Amino acid sequence: MIRYVDGVTISRIACALPKQQLSISEYAPNLFDEKSAKRMAKGTGFSKLRIAPEEVTTADLCAVAAERVLGGIDRSRIGSLVFVTQTPDYTVPATSHVLQDRLHLGNDVLCLDINEGCSGWVTGLYTATLLCQTTDAPVCLLAGDTPSKTTALDDRATRSIFGDAGTATLIVPGKDRLPFLFKSYGERPDAILLANYYQYRQEPSKTGVGSLFVSLDGGAIMDFSLDEVPAAIEKFLEAEQLTKEDVSVYACHQANKLILNSLADKLGVVREKVPFTSGEIGNESSASIPLVLQAEEGIADLSRVLCCGFGVGLSIGICMADFTKTEFLGVVEI
């Protein structure tokens, strides 16, 4: 099902990254020596990871990016704040409330935390554009994660790919019409899983349900990335009566380089059209698509961008937009 939102504009995008950049042998010397780190990085494409200090949270990164997109804006006009993350500062209350106060948005704001990861920016964009449309007021969409805080110190799979990042996107009333497609495959939660405290309390375990660390099944994610994801992209293009060549850039979730290259091959599009730009950041969960767009700004044609988030859920979020009028405000390092 294609869903449309009319009367909006993606006005501004800003990103924030931790200053600290580590190779995986520096980050996880207990798991990788220089040789094995080099081999792993060649495969995943992640030669360095951005890792936030213990005291820096996802909300901190997103707040810094938000300050950029809110610059010069009358903050009392912001009607809604959407915060997409799986690493909130708090489980209770929703961290978006704390951010509303921190960003001086006033009290007439709908605050919403959305628990979504790899596909989360697209989910957040759909929600934010709908809120913008119904209220005729600007919406601040924050998306990011600090997955480094959820990885087990002895897990090669997660300690070699995840990086921390935060982003902010400002949606304002405008003239664009955005098409969206969402897919959910909730029968496969184990592909990427992080249990809750009560599950841990019932049955503590080292991985999977009952573990307090994130676990991932690389094989299951690869299957998903090469079957359901290209099928969803093809369905979206068909519904929109577009060919694969009509898309100027496929701004995809930065799962890893092997997945993105394989996805491009499976789709039958040149790899350059599915850019992997996070080699010195890491897999940034819901922050990935704004970071790809930021990296490609001024380089690629951003007039017909297909954004595709895919992963944890498992889930897929696709939308198509023209970013040529969007103001890209850069990457702030903290």
Place this chain on the structure above:
Amino acid sequence: MTKEQFLTKMQDEVLDREDEITMESNLDEIEEWDSLAFVSFIAMANTAAGKKVDHAAVKNAATIGELYAFLQ
């Protein structure tokens, strides 16, 4: 995919290894046959041969030749 093409792809892309492999090579003796190579093999099977392979069976394979059989 011919056997020769498969061996080249396995050596250069999946295993990223300099020493030559044969269909008889034991996976236990190949240092590069790790979790990364496993995922890379699944990707190669899907994109180059259009096959969705059984993960458990791949993990139980003993030789390079057994991996080739999954692509048939």
